[in-house]
Amino acid sequence: MAKRNLYLDTKPVEEAAELYLNALRPVVTIQYETIPVTESLNRVTRHATYAKYSSPLFNASAMDGIAVISERTVAATEVAPVTLKEKEDYIVVDTGDPIHPPYDAVIMAEDLVETKDGVQITASAAPWQHVRPIGEDIVAGEMILPSRHKIRPIDVGVLLSAGITRIEVVKRPRAAIFPTGTEIIEPEDTPREGSIIESNSRMFENMVIEAGGEARRFPPIIDDYEQIRDNIAKAVSEYDMVIVNAGSSAGTEDYTVHVLRELGEVIVHGVAIKPGKPVILAVVEGKPVIGLPGYPVSAYIGFENFVLPVLAMMGQTALKKNEVVTASVSKRLVSSLRHKEYVRVKVGKVGDKMVAAPLARGAGAAMSLVRADGFCVIEQHSEGVEAGEPVQVELYRDKAEVENTVVIIGSHDLILDVAADMMPNLHPGMFVSSTHVGSMGGLMALKRKEAHLAPIHLLDEETGEYNLSYIRRLFGSGKIALIKGVGRTQGILVKKGNPLGIKGIEDLPGCRYVNRQRGAGTRVLFDYKLKQLGIAPEQINGYEREAATHMAVAAAVGSDGADAGMGILSAAKAMDLDFIPVGPEEYDFAVPLEYLELPHIKAFIEILKMDEFYKRLDELGGYTYERAGERILNI
Template identity: 30%
Template sequence: MAQLSDDCFAFGGPMMSVDEAVAIIAARVAPVREVETVEIAQADGRILASGVSAPLPLPPFTNSAVDGYAVRSRDLPRKHEAAFVVRGRVVAGASAAEAIEPGHAVRIFTGAPMPEGADTVFMQEDVRLDDEGKVVLPEGLRTGANVRAAGEDISVGSAALPAGQRLRPQDVALAAALGLTHLEVRRRVRVAVFSTGDELVSPGASRAAAQLYDSNRFMLIAMLRRLGCEVSDLGIIRDDRDALAHGLKKVAGAHDLILTTGGVSTGEEDHVKSAVEKAGKLVLWRMAIKPGRPVAMGIIAGTPLIGLPGNPVASFVTFVHVVRPTVLALAGAAQQRLIAMPVRAAFSYTKKISRREYVRVTLHRADDGALEATKFPREGAGLLSSLVETDGLVELGEEITQVEPGQSVGFIGYASLM
């Protein structure tokens, strides 16, 4: 398990910016050490433990990029079309029986290896056959057209996949194209998740009139699993300092990260802070972010703890900007910067300076073809419908105080956050 010092997340400022939080996490959280070997069919979403060098070039041989006719470049028609005798036929998976003869063409198909001496291919759509069965080739084709050279994609021995890559389907495809059957990956990050609060019950349990069904825990578990984590669902721990402290100590040694939701504010019934101080050491982060300012971070027996707010939208937003980079750092993955896409605001908004805010929006196509962002009509960090009925978040930087309709703003889609 990860073993961090008690002052790993120490920060002296009164309010931490989002960028400062991510920088501290990336610099001070060590990745899990254990490495395992998996079949490439099971590698999607895993973190590559060591870089992959290409054991062969891609493509491994020079081949035709189209169905057509292969010729020698020295025979290319220069000023007018010319007819060529067709001798030979090469299909994908086979090799030419003999080298191409001067002034001749070879019928060839996509992916088939080029005959010896041929270096240019005419597309079959651009040629015609005359009455004698010769192929008539137009003038003006450049040397090397429609040919894929050996190694033009990746040369042998070059870096194909870097260590720390969070493997995607296209990465798996590249590994397969290189003939690899297995990849070395970091083991999955193990995360313990629980909610706090006497007001919560799990779905399916008996609910009193003043209680709510716990939703945050299931949202966080789903988000963690999309990041490739192994998740232990610890349920709900009641608002009791000793019970919380006991629960934290119990799970710390078997997990790489402890994640809680609720109870991190400064109210009399918010017990996470005192429980963490009893079980380990807490550095309470007050991040300059809305929604989601109260975020707790601490260390329990060398295991990092993150306490997220209880409001679901605040929990979602702070997960993206605190938990996600922590998980990536623990997994040994390169930090994946969230890049906002410029869209046009179709709303007005006022915010405080020196605080980053995230506005829930829906995208639509305006009459002029531009993408416009429409703000969810209601405010409130407790509105789950505002996450369900929107497409993503408009990110408003610390220096922005006002948004007007027609202004360009940065949009981050929900799909890019997991």
């Protein structure tokens, strides 16, 4: 029977990192090299560096004009000008020219009046006026840069001015990166069922470079003990660090920990972090070898917490500190007492407070990293936080960008991605952030002052009216404006060719269905239609199976995870599915009146009225937009 790896003891993050660094410090050798100063940007100095020459190298004119003997100008006034003769009383100089005795001052060209006898001056020149003395900027022998200093562009210029052309710096740590797994394929290969396109190693490669190291990514290694062992052993002899991706967990083919125990010492296996528990921190022949989990988010968080500190130690750099802000979390977050959890969040400023909207929490949700503005950290031994509670968020975007972001929480539609793409191009420095919680979830976010806009498409079953009655019931009148969005067609998404011959909702009993989440306008419409047809929800196989977006519904149907689901035409087109229309609806934006004059809200509304926006909607298909951007006030 294949052997499983068991986590006998998962260590807290800080303890694991400190244990590992303490194990590495006595054995890791910091290496140095001497390079041209012209190639030293962002490198770290080994020693303090001292000037070889002064700057300027001589007394130099600071202006275009004439060099004069100052005592010969003493009598000059506006009422009694003094005339100076060239080569007797002055010489012509340009900025940077040497100033030699007996000349000891410079008069600017614009303060001179030329005459046939020379130049006339109307004010005296003080000794050393407009003269840069030797060493004014740099004095030979003075320290220019201290040790362990990261060289900036200005530093390069000063070093060269001081006569320094070569400098000893910390050698960049070189990392070997190995993706592992029999199921792994390269991005250019054609995937088959069971294939996983390898991408983590390329992420690691760029993270190493960004941290000041050098990286070499090797081709994937299949799940074979000897191959993994031999590749790691060879890399340890040639590189400063080895990173092994996947194979670090408790599976029967997760060999990495056994290999590292054979080759060296495993300091830590298993960290109390979520996602990212199966981290391996080992030392082989005095070099760090780190095993990171295969799920993208786990891999990223493991790299940030354990690889970056090691690179900083080896490269003699300081760890980058992201800005931390206090934000109100938009929904309840339940967490395990056993782990320190990293929750990806979208962040925006609504009114006078920062709001953090949690994104997908799965370890494989790589897009949550792309969409995230930062991480909300729930410490170990905490059961989580309630909606509305303050949390600390480590920002991965500039705070000014976050403060100029339109925060949209509510129903999902592809037009939000179109607007988000157009906004920074048309209005540099402004952005759109959207979180998809359904129409009712969006209105509740407005009520809690956690969003600027709530996209909604809620049908009133009694009146057949969209959106307005819900706003009146929740907010009363005079507080919310409705910005008209788009008309769109809701329908049933089915596989190409409609193999089950579905003609309408009445044909869904017996099919595998994927539903939208509670509070979503699509689900409200679906329930309304079921009631009209006399179909009980229990008759729908999959009624309780929920997807958060139209694209998630389309993906489930397209991948044979479901036979049908309700959604919009543009999602069906995007996934090459057939579409059976159910009915038109109105997808609009609710916005509190107090936000209407904010520059980024006005910019968003203007986008809704633009021909370029309409062109993009036509390409998606299934939209009408005659009233897009129109305000309905004082509802």
